[in-house]
Amino acid sequence: MYGADELPGVLSRAKAAGVSTILAIGIGEGPAEMHHALEIAESTSSPDLPIIFASAGIHPQEAARVDEEALARLSELAARPRCIAVGEIGLDYYHVENPEPEIQKRAFVAQMEIAARVRKPILIHCRTSELATPAAKQKFGTADAFEDVLALVGEHWAPLGVGGIMHCFSGTMEQARRSLELGFYISMAGNVTYPAASGIREAAKTVPADRILVETDAPFLAPIPYRGQRNESALMVHTAQFLAELRGMTAEELAARTTENFRRLFPSMTATDN
Ligand SMILES: [Zn+2]
Numbered sequence: 001m002y003g004a005d006e007l008p009g010v011l012s013r014a015k016a017a018g019v020s021t022i023l024a025i026g027i028g029e030g031p032a033e034m035h036h037a038l039e040i041a042e043s044t045s046s047p048d049l050p051i052i053f054a055s056a057g058i059h060p061q062e063a064a065r066v067d068e069e070a071l072a073r074l075s076e077l078a079a080r081p082r083c084i085a086v087g088e089i090g091l092d093y094y095h096v097e098n099p100e101p102e103i104q105k106r107a108f109v110a111q112m113e114i115a116a117r118v119r120k121p122i123l124i125h126c127r128t129s130e131l132a133t134p135a136a137k138q139k140f141g142t143a144d145a146f147e148d149v150l151a152l153v154g155e156h157w158a159p160l161g162v163g164g165i166m167h168c169f170s171g172t173m174e175q176a177r178r179s180l181e182l183g184f185y186i187s188m189a190g191n192v193t194y195p196a197a198s199g200i201r202e203a204a205k206t207v208p209a210d211r212i213l214v215e216t217d218a219p220f221l222a223p224i225p226y227r228g229q230r231n232e233s234a235l236m237v238h239t240a241q242f243l244a245e246l247r248g249m250t251a252e253e254l255a256a257r258t259t260e261n262f263r264r265l266f267p268s269m270t271a272t273d274n
Pocket of ligand 1: 088125126167168
C-alpha cells in the first residue's frame, strides 16, 4: 500500500501524532505477501519511530489461495516473536467475486487452528451481509457472514480463552454484544466518523471501556476531515478524538484505555518490547 520509500515518512508522522505502537496487518495482496508487515516490524527499531508489531494471515477474499504450503508458511510466521496475532481472517460475502462460503470457512478454521497452536489472538475481518452488493446477495443467498463467523468462533476459538479483535467493526449493537460475549475486543476505524454510520456509532457507545480499540484500516477509511484520502497511522488520532467525544471522555482517557486494552490482549508483546 505504501512504497518502501514512503514508509519512513508514514512512521515518523505517526510518531509525531502520538502513535507509539503499531500493529501492522500482514495480509498483503494474498499469502505470497503476508510476511511483509512482519519484516517491517522486525527491521524497524528506532527511538524516533513507533514500535511495530505485525500479524500474518490470509484474508477471506483470498481464501481460494489457501493450500498446505500457504498454511505451513503462516505457521512459521505466526510463531515468530514480532508476530503477535493471526489475521485478518474471517468471512466476507460482500463481493460477488469472493470465494464460496465453504472455501472461506475451511480457510478460516485452518487459520484458527494455527493461531491456537501458538496461542496468539486472532483478528477477524467480517463485513456484514446486509450491505452486500446485489450480485453478491444473489450468489450468497441468505448466508450471513456475521452469523457464520460467530458460529465458527464459538466452536473453534472461544473455548481457548485467547481472544481477539473484531477489526473495523461495522455491525450492530447486538452483534457487538455477541462478539464481546465470545471474548472479543471491538476495534473502531475511521468509518465511525462518517455521517451515515449511525449504527456503528450506537455500537461504539455501548462497548465497555475495557474492550474498545481504535485502528486505521489503512489505506482505507480515513476519518473525517480526511475522508477519501489515503489513510495512514497518524490520522488514527482523529478517530480516537471522535470516539472519545462520542463516549463522553477526553482523548487522553481514551488513549490510556485503548493502550491498556491492547497490552492486556497481547501479553506476548511486552516480552519483545524494546
Ligand atoms: Zn478487514
